[in-house]
Amino acid sequence: MYHQPVLKNRRSLLERAEKFVSDIYFTDCNLRGRLYGESHPLESLSSIMSCKRITFSEAQTQNFSPYKVGDKFGPTWWTCWFKAALKIPSSWRGKEVHLLWESDGEAMVWRDGQAVQGLTKEGEKTSYILSDCLTEEEAANSVSVYVELACNGFFGAGQGSMIAAPDPNRNFSVQKAELVVFNRNVRELLTDFEMLIDIVKELGESEQRSFQALFTVNEMVNVSNPADPSSFTKARALAHKFFSQRNGQSQHTVHAMGHCHIDSAWLWPYEESIRKCGRSWVTAIRLMEKNPQFVFTCSQAQQFDWVKSWYPGLFSEIQHYVKTGQFVPVGGTWVEMDGNLPSGESMVRQFLEGQRYFEQEFGKRCKEFWLPDTFGYSAQLPQIMRGCGISNFLTQKLSWNLVNTFPHSTFFWEGLDGSQVLTHFPPGNSYEMMGKVQDLVKTVKQNKDKGRANHSAVLFGFGDGGGGPTQLMLDRLGRVRDTDGLPKVHMSSPDELFSQLWADSDLLCTWNGELFLELHNGTYTTQAQIKRGNRQCEALLHDIEVASSLALYQDKTFQYPAVELRKLWRLLLLNQFHDVIPGSCIEMVVEDALGYYEDINRTGAALLENSLSALVSKGNATAVFNSLPWERLEVLQIQEAPGKHGLALVRAPSIGVAAIQGTKPVTPVCVTVQADDSVLMENGIVRTVVNKDGTLTSLHLITANREAMTDDCSGNQFVIFDDVPLYWDAWDVMDYHLQTRKAVVDVLQPAHVLSSHELRGSVRFTLRISDKSTVTQEIVMDAMCPYIKFNTQVNWAESHKFLKVEFPVRVRSPNATYEIQFGHLQRPTHRNTSWDWARFEVWGHKWADLSEHNFGVALLNDCKYGYSVHKNTMTLSLLRAPKAPDANADMGTHRFTYAVMPHAGSFQDAGVIQCAYNLNFPLRLTPCFPETAPRSAFSVSPAGVILETVKQAEDRKGALVVRLYEAHGGGVMATLSSTLSVKEAWHCDLLEQIDTAQPAHVTADGITLNFSPFQVRSVLLVVDA
């Protein structure tokens, strides 16, 4: 130091440096003011508007009219195409020249018919590099580029706040469109300054390194003259000296990976996500060209498929950079799906479709599951991942827990069956970091496994709405690859990170069971129509696959509809995206999603009919098709004569068909109106008393002589809550809503007998929920059926209310059981600890059960996912009424069914699981010859093993894949029997890869399969036609 020593005033030194790079203060004389040199106007700028998302070639044919910078255009969701003619002044030879473009909305630059770069102010991308170093030739020619500008922001167009419903009338404008000289040397020096200033601030006064940075940066101001670029060399040398003072060997290593989280639909429709992918990914490719060390991780096969069809040129570039290892497809799934609500088979299909796509397009599968932004993770995921060739998992969402801090950053996650995956939560708690010093410092400080794991991920790049990394982020990280006081920064890939973590995993802890997110618990209920669409379509696709598989061996001309099924599955999987099935999306997305369910239902119904008619010969009788692996005896509504419907008690064989033959019930249903106008119904198994207001005063299990309802409370009690969360409206229901419970008691039409048939008794009533909403319900008791069904219709026009139904039962147990994917788990009914009471609203699939020794009650449903069981009250969540981001969420008419089933013994032995399947997979009817003999294709014993899936093998026509799981939670040896002529049977994984070392054991009785608790097994069957 050759001048006055610095005084001991940290603040003035720090602020001096800050002002030197400020973009607000002193830009007339500071370094920042020198970032751009001369500017030059465009030759011309013209535009056209389109309400549709048209292609480049369509846009090109339109008549463009002149556009003046500052002019307004719109409205929201439209697209404005600009044509810019430009000629670079020849005096700029040798300089770096940018097209500077500042506008609202999200833009894509097109040049020579190709998408070349994204531009968004929100994503800090406002310039398109026309030339790194202008040549004579470049200066001589006029150039025209197109800019496609979407009239929506990164986060849609929320009116007033990000998650508010979109403002349909927003105006947009371009604020700047000109040619500029970009002073790269100023940018580089600015980056040095910014990083050093951040080091001063982030390391703080307790670290001597912070002061070293402070004195360095102060000296850099001393030697820099913004007006004289030759002075920058000295300043840069000082910065370089600081940055290259190295760490010791023990320092933490940060694995920096570029990332761009793109929600497949959220505050914008699916179609806009396609363009978000295009804009973000082409920008990543441009960065790869300039930065060979840059690695970009990218998930969701669906998005790759979108880009393949919309941006074929970009897709070929991506394929190239996948080969070089810079563009890294991750995740292995079709979309980043919700981690709670999709069925077990849906989760398998997410991986099956995803991994097969990655294999087909890029020649490799993903080794890690990637789900940074999903609202909780099923305990069955580790087994599903393992079955799909995946042993690593990355997420971070549990950092959003409202009550408890999750204790690990790097750990083994053990699933329901004992499968383990190595799991990493980036300790910075973000998947959209900026490559700044604070990201690095946070990552080290917040690592919860200090001393156990010395490697962490930093995912950098704008995300959620797309955007991705910038050159500046790369430059920041490049400065501090190994700088004493900061973690080492390694440009890395998920593969490298996880290899490091595996290599040093001896001390890691294990977390067993689900990763429950203590927030967003309203997403089990919001947008009930989407949930219903999902559940019904899951059942429909299941049935089509079973029926088509059987038809293959019944009718030699039958073609398994593999292509159509793949299309339908992909639509269903797409709607399982983590802002669609949870109901956290805008109304436009809801409309698209419901439209996809309609497509699945329409096409699916035709496929099912087609396969059923191949299964039985058409005639004037009716056959019943049962897609479930057990015999069923159920009351069905049938057509007795044209226009005349009747009821029949029908027996249907396990996975098979039979002509309908009505049987007599052992005990007919008996319906009696009692003196107090309550209605008593019994069927020899259960007896119930329905009050005038539809509540049950009694639910008696006759066969065990046990009463299921408590003395002082009634079952089937509708209750309504105020439901005003703190911020995330569609997502969150807060614990305090429980204090606002009100019973729905206003009777509009008292319970009256609707049917007193010997096969079916039913009672109907209507309640007023409010002056805007009503609930009408038919309580149905069928002969021979162990559960009572509640067919419900709600006309719903509420605001911030939550409707549920309660069953206070005479059962005492510290835990309730909930069905999840391929199994079930228990959660507490008490609130001992914060971990217990944070689960005041939980998710389950088709059933939940509360049992004590030898007796219990199960609550079944056909399209609901939200439950709570507190003490002895079992509650099913029915409808919510959030107003953001969809102002009309859940308004209208809803139909759903739930059922209550008291049982003796355990829920396993009582057949609760099978009853819940029966409720969700209706027997299907099809015309047949009266002589059609009952046929069963498959059956399994014992009952604890469930044959979930029967489908044609992906890569082998004429072979079937069957998937079974152990549902009771106990190891067992099972036998799968089939009437098909099975030639060979092979164990395979969930991706249907045969284990040639493991032929399945085939005996005369069937295929013998060993199961451990909750194990899922797939078997490939080669069948003689």
Ligand SMILES: [Zn+2]
């Ligand atoms: Zn997301």
